[in-house]
Amino acid sequence: MTLTSLHPAAQDGPTNRKGRIRYHDVLFHITGIIVAIIFLAPIVWVVLAGFRPGPEALLPPIPPWPAGAPTLDSYVRLEQFGQSVLHYTMNSVFVSVGTAMLTIVVSLLAGYGFSRFRFPFQSLAFVVILATIMIPFQSILTPLFLLLAKMGLQNTLLGLVLIYTTLQLPFSVFMMKNAFDAVPREIEEAARIDGIKGPAMLYKVMLPLVTPGMVTVGLFAFLNAWNEFLAALVLLTDQDKFTLPVLMTAVYSGRYGSVDWGAVQAGVTIMMIPCLILFLILQRSYIRGLTAGAVK
Template sequence: MTLANEIILPSRAGWRPRFGLHRVLFHVAAVLVALLFLAPIAVVVLASFRPSSEAGLPPLPPWPTGGFSLDSYARLEAFGAGILHHAGNSLFVALGTAAITVVVSLLAGYGFSRFHFPLKGTLFVLILATMMIPFQSILTPLFLILARLGLQNTLTGLILIYVTLQLPFSVFMMRNAFDTVPKEIEEAARLDGATGLRLLAHIMSPIVFPGMVSVGLFAFLNAWNEFLAALVLLTDQDKFTLPVLMTAVRSGHYGSVDWGAVQAGVTVMMIPCLLLFLLLQRYYIRGLTAGSVK
């Protein structure tokens, strides 16, 4: 029997195309939804590169004819201490908030997941219950506490406020991440001599790293985009973060709005968020889904 006779070809009735109509419709719908979400971002970015006289025009016919211009970024740099200075303030606050939140929530999540102590469940519920308190209702007490500590109108005080607001959700995330780790791994590490912080740093932390990334990314984005606390707690213009700076730019003189500078500032604010999410999206998605299936 030849090789050609051994090959059994599939029947025409049982053959199906690799890409059916439903898959084509799915991809077309996905592209349309992506364009719907990307359209506002594209409008903002393109408007930031228009001349000031055309920056506020809608992206509809008749199309602006002023061409490519960096005047909006130049005016934004000339406002206050400069866009780079205020971006540095926001970056310092966001990175500080993310770092402290990750460290504290890592320790707290490990404690709630692995240790037994009196009123453990009650304390955990109380921590989660703080998420139901509106931030606006405790803004005045927080302002008085920072003033008593000498941290009012400082970026360090603003970081502490953001960490306080972010910790309940972060502790909840990290406890769930540690709950997904089999206890046999920890017991084997203890038999090998790893205890205490060494066990947490060298054995447990690499396993729950996706959860740490999710917590840090949430803390960074919330601190980067937060407006109300920075507006109330910061009175020195040189210490303004980018959201507060955008409000000052938008106010303008005599009620006028420099739409070009506003769009340029929004474009600058989007860059770190997009880069972080694109770089860490794999860990972010794994961290969010940790504990969903056991």
């Protein structure tokens, strides 16, 4: 018997290492499947609850699952609340897309300015912008209402877009500044040697490099505007201008004290679809944008 045969490391051959790797892979996949089931189960349950048949759709969506063929009656009843569901969906799409686009443009310019230019009180201005995140939205809702009334934008979807954009800007400017900080300055210097200056530097050189940050900012702005309820409820008074969250509150309140749970689940399903589609399409750029500037 040799000394090397007594050493534990000598007995750890390629077969044992492969066995440990496979064990870790199996454990990782099992854990991932369990976590996925935990997160997907409520979503699947809500979607299925929207297809409950007949009077069973009026009952709270709790187990056991009732018998009966799936039906679209809940979606038909949802269509009967106020204007059509498509009308309220288009209101939400206008507000959310407008908020995302305006937030991207403003935060892109502000982030580029804070990252690449030097001006008096630059650090103070950036800190003040970030400090506004700590101000509760409910505390400034009344001044915002009066400001929109003075501007003639109260009870308009455009006014709601401006409010949502204002609320998204502090975080968005911070994200875009980090995205620009992650771009080496040598790239700009090389572009200047090639004769690129002024605004062309931003949209020809820098813009493709910070696209993940823009996607992250736009996705955050869209999701927050899509799901926001309080501002839309307070600032919009005409029923035909309501967004989907306000419509869902009316559906959940019910008529004559009764709640149509089937219509509620159908509305929740409709609200989930754009969010899921956008996130699945943009998830790679979203993750890259979140990590931009994290490593120098």
